[in-house]
Amino acid sequence: MIPLPEPYRVKMIEPIRLLAAGERRARLAEAGYNTFLLRSEDVYIDLLTDSGTNAMSDAQWSALMRGDEAYAGSRSFEALQAAVRDVYGFPYIVPTHQGRGAEHLLSRSWIRPGQLVPGNMYFTTTRLHQELAGGTFQDVICEEAYEPSREAPFKGNVDLGKLSALVERHGAEKIAYVAVGAPVNMAGGQPVSLGNLEQVWRFCQARGIRVVLDGARAVENAYFIQQREPGCSKMSVARILREMCLRADACLVSAKKDLYVNIGGFLATRDRGLYEKAMNLCVVYEGLHTYGGLAGRDLEAMAVGAREMVQDDWIAHRVGQVRALGERLRELGVPIVKPIGGHGVFLDARAFLPHLSQDELPAQSLAAWLYEECGVRAMERGVVSSGRGPDGRHRYPKLELVRLTLPRRVYSDAQLAFVAEGVGRLFKRRAELPGLRFVSEPELLRFFQSRFEPLPVAARA
């Protein structure tokens, strides 16, 4: 299927180059086979993440010049607050340097040690902040989410049965809040339906439990609702986003995703108590509550991005480009997570490299060999990202994925065709690809900084 043409044209370019195969091999070894440790200069097409890697619009670039850099009471904060009120519908906002800053403020405000935090699949930084605040994450996502090849429209949905069993067992007082990621990044960008959000909201309202929306890519979720949920096709994405937010007490936003900016985030809420607590913590960890660790110009660019992101043609093109890459890979027989997500195509590393056990780090290995093959940088989302549990052992996730993430408004379809070809070539010689093992491993969020080495061929019998 031919993707929708871009609803923009290019007026500034950034040169990139493909290193020779021998050089790529050397750079990969220098980076300890961890794509996070590669130099950007050595990457040809960078699909590590869509976080902070987006191209800003001319309107955003000019907004930078309007940034009010006052320490307190910045006009740019007021612009952002007005945009968040209009677009998300929450009256209170606390800006933070990025999404995890908001996670920190929320976790410290709403989790008491010993409490549980049910959510639809873990996210790396989110779960860590819950744990650092003394909470324990509990997965309540629907079972379909664990089956990469299963086609279902809303594989991000919360399983109400799992949630109510958990509340039944521990009592509502033991629940800090229910965290709903929409969409679910670690499941392959799978959306949550509006109907499911409504069910979760009603269930929690009836029991006095609060609901938090992780809105890192909520606009993509809103688009999938428009496309897939019965009765929603006539609603604009902007309207659906507000409907989603009406079913939560608070929302965490990494502005580096939907809002097209290079840095920024915020906590938005309708709960006055949370607002006051988070605003106070903000001055300790982020900066004054009217800049939250950001420059005034960043706030200004976020305010513009918040209004751009909900335009139907923008989001349709964005998700359409991801789908086109996924369709190409599917035609080549490459195993990917289905349905194709909104921010990237997720390779199913277990199916791609069936000769590797999970201890041989299939997703980490696949991401490494992909860079070596064609200079394309992807991200591991498997056992390395999942980390170790309190007992010090690996937390073996059911999904072992490699994410090819598309920054917004950055790459052309010709570049993505090159990516698909590279993945296709690698798939043809998959049987010869070795696994990796850890050489070094930091304590927290190990996927960012661990180093690896290829397993000797003998160990792969």
Ligand SMILES: *Cc1c(COP(=O)(O)O)cnc(C)c1O
């Ligand atoms: C990116 C992300 C976060 C954290 O945001 P940062 O801006 O990277 O700190 C939280 N949740 C999800 C689902 C994300 O994708």
